[in-house]
Amino acid sequence: MNNLKITIALIIAVMLQWTLRNVAEPFAYVDFPLIVVVYAALQRDAIKAIFFGTFAGLAIDALSGGLLGANAFTKTLLAFFVSELARRVYMDNLLLRIPVIAGACLLDDLIYYGLHRLFGQAPSGDVFVTVAYSLIGTTISGTVVYIILDYFLSDQTRSRKSDVFPKRRNSRRRNPIRLGK
């Protein structure tokens, strides 16, 4: 059920990415598919996250003026990195996820730009300005989206937490005063 919910979230994210720039220019600085891909990677299901990265990337590339496959490449790689990180470090805390989405966004932009330079394509605009705005936009939106996704997938979060931190057995303490008796 939760797999279905994250898949629906990814489809919505791709659709928002396709259309929101038409409504207002600043939305271009928010990478919605990346937010969902990183979220999926943080769920410790590496294979699903990697496939999400590839398909979301291809869907964005299909309507972009950039190279077809560039977003797919960066998002696949990032899904792998984040899932490996989530495997080693416990990151179910929202505060810990904020630097992860910020780092993922920074890496995504730099790899994407590097790939285009490698193939002799020059993306428009100032690199530092674009990366900075993208970092701010994606990190803020990512935090909000993670709160929303956690709300909808709360059952999963709760059960996972109970797996990692099983409840302590509530054994009755014996009264130390009466120990001697």
Added chain:
Amino acid sequence: MVERSQEEVWKLTPWLVIVLCLGSFVLMAFDAREINSGQRIIRVWTQTAADFVQSPVTTLSSSFAGYFGSIANLRSAQDENQQLKQRVQELEVELKSGQELTSENERLRGLLGLREESKYKVLPARIIGRDPSVWFESSIINRGSMDGVKLNMPIVNDGGLVGRVTAVGPLTAQIDLITHDKSGVGGIVGEIGGTNALGVVGGTGKRTEVEMRYVPGSVEVQIGQVVHTSGQDGIYPAGLKIGEIVEVRSGSATTPQLIFLRPAARIDSMKEVAVLLYEPPPKGEFDQKIPNALKDVKAK
């Protein structure tokens, strides 16, 4: 459903990443090659598939944005109404003088035996999508090869030149704007035949500014002059308005001037455009003998 152990997943993941990244890399290489050769086949078909989703979503989101926009606009409607009434009166006076000029023009044309005809057919189109990546400025229109759109056809709106078609699918087409860094339009300052201030207009990455390069430093250019297409680039027809000069960094007899223009078309807020169904005249025999031209012909 195959259940995999955690260890199996950890072993499988790096290989999966390598395969998918390699696939993406091959796609990129193929796409980069297609940019140089002209038609981008893979992109065209993925775009066509995406259109079935994108078109209705864009229509919905635009109508929502329009609805809320119209509510916001109600505030200024009264002032605007007053201004418009005043403007209507002014225009009525202008229209009368305009009608006189038109009839005079018709008489003179009749005398010269000229026939009134539109030079190029115009196909109206709607922008259904903007580039989802922040790094590029392309747009997608709701007209494709089934409507007669072909690669490199010029795109205009009521202001002037907007860009050209860079990929054509059966239902949609991708357009690159003149503000894109890599765009190049042959331009001339003033009217064709009036000056010899020829140059190349290219993007600066900003939507409100383009620059004109290679205009000789010895030619006098002034702020406020209009730049038109020269028709010498083999893509755009001559006489389309590109923009107005806003800044001139003068050169010398040996160094060219750098001229900044404000695009005539309001590129940052356009919703509707038109495709000029214009195809440049075929290259002459001399042009086709040039090695690069031969390479182009082979690629096609």
